[in-house]
Amino acid sequence: MTILTLDALRAAYSLPQEGGKALGDAAIAEQLSVLPAWSYTDGAIRREYKFNDYYETIAFVNAIAWIIHREDHHPDLTVSYNRVGVAFNTHSVNGISINDFIAAAKLDMVFDR
Template sequence: MTSQDLLNDHCQELGPGHRLDDAAMAPYLALLEGWRFENGSIRKTFTFGNYYQTLAFVNALAWVVHREDHHPDLLVQYNRCSVAFNTHSAGGITRNDFVCAAKADAVYAQGAAR
């Protein structure tokens, strides 16, 4: 499994039986730089030069995750956006969260917000 595999994948409807424990999450977290498990979600903060760039990232990310039907919690500030994913229907973290985390990294890397 690679980060490219996650990027190419799409979210699936997942219930409680698909929740990942800490050991199952570790390989996914190792693939995605800067993501961490904290308070029941996987999280990362993206930084920008200004508010406009931050909002451009938020809008681009919203478009991508809406297509996946998997929506994060966002904390939007002047020059940064904290993104947190979890799968409410599963009561924890699933592969869907890592799929969308990879897509968030790709949005950032493409410079849609910079």
């Protein structure tokens, strides 16, 4: 598999993966190297974002909703007072696809300046 750069992930759009194949562990590890805040555990790529208060936390959740609706690719979220846990996998391949990395790169882009 070709590893996409962070810029390439940011510029890409999720595509339907129905009928596609999940990425293998080696490809997942290589693609994760451009997203160092993310890890691959329990069948998903995951990151925790931290905030100062609940208002910021929910504002970020709303930003996620906007981005993710545009990508048509939906994470599991764990929302608490000052943290948002995000987990992506691709149901349609029963594993990880490039869409998970594209969506992760876009969330990081709005979180970090």
